[in-house]
Amino acid sequence: MAKHQFQTEVGQLLHLMTHSLYSNKEIFIRELVSNASDAIDKLNYLRLTDENLKDAYATWKGEVNISFDEADKSLTISDNGIGMNDEDLIASIGTIAKSGTKSFVEALTGDAKKDSNLIGQFGVGFYSVFMVADNIDVISKKAGSETAYKWSSNGTGEFDLVPCTKESSGTVIYIKLKDEEASEFASKYRIKNIVEKYSNHIAYPIFLNYKEEVTETLSEDDKKAGKEAAKSIEDKREKINEATALWMQAKAKLKEQEYNDFYKSISHDSTDPMLSIHTKVEGVSEYTTLFYIPKTAPMDMYRADFQPGVKLYVKRVFITDSEKELLPTYLRFVRGIIDSEDLPLNVSREILQENRVMANIKQSSVKKILSEIKKLSKDEEKYAEFIAQYIRPLKEGVYQDYTNKDAILELLRYKSTKTEAGKMTSLEAYKDRADSEQKAIYYIVGENEKVLKSSPLLESYKKNEIEVLILDDKEIDEIITPTMGAFKEWEFKDITACEPPKVEQNEEEKKEVEEKFKSIVEKIKDKLGDAVKEVKITTRLSESPSCVTKDAGDAQMAQMMQMMRAMGQEMPASAPILEINPDHEIVKKLNGCADDSTIEDVSWILLDQAKLSEGMDITDTVAFAQRLSRITAKAL
Numbered sequence: 296m297a298k299h300q301f302q303t304e305v306g307q308l309l310h311l312m313t314h315s316l317y318s319n320k321e322i323f324i325r326e327l328v329s330n331a332s333d334a335i336d337k338l339n340y341l342r343l344t345d346e347n348l349k350d351a352y353a354t355w356k357g358e359v360n361i362s363f364d365e366a367d368k369s370l371t372i373s374d375n376g377i378g379m380n381d382e383d384l385i386a387s388i389g390t391i392a393k394s395g396t397k398s399f400v401e402a403l404t405g406d407a408k409k410d411s412n413l414i415g416q417f418g419v420g421f422y423s424v425f426m427v428a429d430n431i432d433v434i435s436k437k438a439g440s441e442t443a444y445k446w447s448s449n450g451t452g453e454f455d456l457v458p459c460t461k462e463s464s465g466t467v468i469y470i471k472l473k474d475e476e477a478s479e480f481a482s483k484y485r486i487k488n489i490v491e492k493y494s495n496h497i498a499y500p501i502f503l504n505y506k507e508e509v510t511e512t513l514s515e516d517d518k519k520a521g522k523e524a525a526k527s528i529e530d531k532r533e534k535i536n537e538a539t540a541l542w543m544q545a546k547a548k549l550k551e552q553e554y555n556d557f558y559k560s561i562s563h564d565s566t567d568p569m570l571s572i573h574t575k576v577e578g579v580s581e582y583t584t585l586f587y588i589p590k591t592a593p594m595d596m597y598r599a600d601f602q603p604g605v606k607l608y609v610k611r612v613f614i615t616d617s618e619k620e621l622l623p624t625y626l627r628f629v630r631g632i633i634d635s636e637d638l639p640l641n642v643s644r645e646i647l648q649e650n651r652v653m654a655n656i657k658q659s660s661v662k663k664i665l666s667e668i669k670k671l672s673k674d675e676e677k678y679a680e681f682i683a684q685y686i687r688p689l690k691e692g693v694y695q696d697y698t699n700k701d702a703i704l705e706l707l708r709y710k711s712t713k714t715e716a717g718k719m720t721s722l723e724a725y726k727d728r729a730d731s732e733q734k735a736i737y738y739i740v741g742e743n744e745k746v747l748k749s750s751p752l753l754e755s756y757k758k759n760e761i762e763v764l765i766l767d768d769k770e771i772d773e774i775i776t777p778t779m780g781a782f783k784e785w786e787f788k789d790i791t792a793c794e795p796p797k798v799e800q801n802e803e804e805k806k807e808v809e810e811k812f813k814s815i816v817e818k819i820k821d822k823l824g825d826a827v828k829e830v831k832i833t834t835r836l837s838e839s840p841s842c843v844t845k846d847a848g849d850a851q852m853a854q855m856m857q858m859m860r861a862m863g864q865e866m867p868a869s870a871p872i873l874e875i876n877p878d879h880e881i882v883k884k885l886n887g888c889a890d891d892s893t894i895e896d897v898s899w900i901l902l903d904q905a906k907l908s909e910g911m912d913i914t915d916t917v918a919f920a921q922r923l924s925r926i927t928a929k930a931l
């Protein structure tokens with residue numbers, strides 16, 4: 296016996312599988328059938344492309360077999376797919392944990408029901424069988440190799456791996472059920488019911504094999520003669536799934552339930568999808584796509600090693616499910632399939648990326664998906680659910696996908712100074728509400744909606760009844776907004792970096808005020824030194840004494856710095872422009888103040904309080920408090 300130790304995370308995972316995740320045990324059948332189907336997909340592809348396998352598998356047809364034995368308390372799931380050799384067994388279900396295993400363990404919430412939904416999403420499906428099993432034997436032979444191997448484990452610290460014999464290639468998974476699970480899962484009706492629920496549209500037939508007691512049918516004469524009907528045990532074999540590629544069926548024939556069930560079978564998600572998009576294209580290029588948008592964003596959506604959700608087929612032959620470029624990355628939450636009639640079967644990753652047919656499918660698919668999302672946006676309630684899950688990736692699309700930028704901008708939704716709490720506006724609706732004179736879309740970016748809404752920078756906009764978008768997802772908005780350009784010719788303007796609206800002051804008046812405050816402006820700049828880039832008199836404030844802004848160059852710099860921070864680099868904040876309100880009591884009095892230490896304290900307070908009210912950090916909170924105390928003492 297060759298004993299192997301499970302890698303730590305796998306051990307941890309198995310412990311969880313056997314002790315915590317028991318609310319939705321039936322999914323182990325879905326996971327094993329899905330693995331079997333993947334293995335058949337792989338062999339189907341190889342026999343069509345690999346010269347060494349072509350002849351041997353010329354008449355081969357993929358199938359999955361399930362059998363159960365009540366007396367033995369066991370269930371067996373087998374496939375005639377690609378199979379695994381000893382190295383594959385160790386790598387896939389053994390000592391080496393895949394990247395998904397660790398993230399799965401980290402993502403667990405402790406809520407068994409939610410957690411069991413995560414199983415498939417992290418590529419740890421196989422281990423779910425330990426929720427119901429005392430012991431598992433995986434007997435597998437890889438296509439093209441001579442030796443078969445038997446992997447056995449009871450789901451504790453180790454597994455055995457030994458060579459064995461097996462006639463044909465493929466995998467047999469023998470599951471010795473726990474006593475308390477045997478009556479549930481070693482059952483014809485239960486298995487049929489689970490397969491129908493999760494695996495009905497797996498493209499290969501799934502047969503259920505079982506033994507049944509049959510009673511002989513007696514003729515009338517035999518009955519009269521008092522003959523007793525003989526009983527015998529017969530072997531039965533029944534196909535228990537549809538075994539069709541659902542996406543090839545006519546749209547008109549398919550029901551919502553069938554679309555939903557298929558989604559569940561390919562996504563490992565047990566909730567119905569938010570949207571299904573089925574498209575058949577004929578003509579110069581021929582292909583079928585079936586896309587889904589999940590109700591809840593996939594767990595790995597923000598991980599660099601996210602699993603792509605779209606599988607590529609060529610004429611019903613599975614090609615790949617690990618190609619991240621089938622759709623642009625901002626649409627990585629989309630699940631589904633692309634089936635092309637025109638691509639060659641042996642299409643490699645490199646060819647795929649440069650292939651004109653694929654580029655055309657990708658382009659049209661993106662347009663289709665975006666237009667279906669637009670249709671969804673007509674239903675405000677449903678669209679709010681979509682936005683709650685996917686606004687961030689959509690925003691990424693604005694800078695990733697220049698061709699579709701306008702279509703994506705139409706789909707975005709923002710909080711604003713004119714929307715009710717909890718509601719958002721489209722850019723179109725913003726434009727419709729605006730004054731006919733207004734030709735720009737104003738926005739402010741920060742981390743906190745409440746702080747942004749009370750920013751002094753909004754004062755002049757409120758006064759002029761100009762709506763300002765409140766962008767409170769700073770991490771992404773600060774990067775995206777400078778690339779947005781314009782929406783239907785209305786330029787986007789950051790209110791911290793643009794001129795305030797409608798200045799009701801002529802040049803002469805402006806000069807006069809500037810002259811009057813010239814010396815105090817210089818003194819403040821002198822006191823604040825490098826903490827500010829510039830100090831100036833402003834017309835944008837009515838209630839607050841001061842605010843901080845940046846110029847257009849700084850705004851671009853801020854975007855770059857935010858990107859660097861997002862990549863984990865420490866970045867210093869750049870010095871802001873301090874704008875002071877000449878109509879405010881503090882500024883007026885400061886202008887006539889002769890006491891140097893008071894000027895210094897007030898200068899810092901003007902800067903720090905402006906920063907605080909705009910949601911920024913101040914570097915020296917102790918000094919701020921001390922200055923405040925000194926000024927308060929003087930005022931009393």
Ligand SMILES: Nc1ncnc2c1ncn2[C@@H]1O[C@H](COP(=O)(O)OP(=O)(O)OP(=O)(O)O)[C@@H](O)[C@H]1O
Binds near residue numbers: 416
């Ligand atoms: N019946 C099988 N035939 C061949 N290989 C298999 C079979 N079952 C499992 N494997 C191998 O074991 C690996 C691990 O399976 P597991 O179900 O844990 O995750 P996965 O299938 O990779 O991910 P997911 O469950 O998200 O599809 C598979 O990727 C595959 O390489």
